[in-house]
Amino acid sequence: MIRGGGERLPRLGRPGDDECFGRGLLIVAQLADRWGVEQRDVGKTVFAELSVR
Numbered sequence: 744m745i746r747g748g749g750e751r752l753p754r755l756g757r758p759g760d761d762e763c764f765g766r767g768l769l770i771v772a773q774l775a776d777r778w779g780v781e782q783r784d785v786g787k788t789v790f791a792e793l794s795v796r
Contacts, residue, residue, distance in 0.1 A: 753789055
């Protein structure tokens with residue numbers, strides 16, 4: 744789960760060493776071939792694509 748919060752769009756951040764949150768999307772961005780966000784009338788869809796090798 745990516746915590747984008749309601750209508751806010753998720754973004755890559757640089758959490759401090761002592762922060763408890765904010766690393767999920769960094770991990771997804773490193774592992775995925777492509778990821779993104781699609782806005783909807785209500786909310787959003789966050790997706791990640793991985794290539795099968």
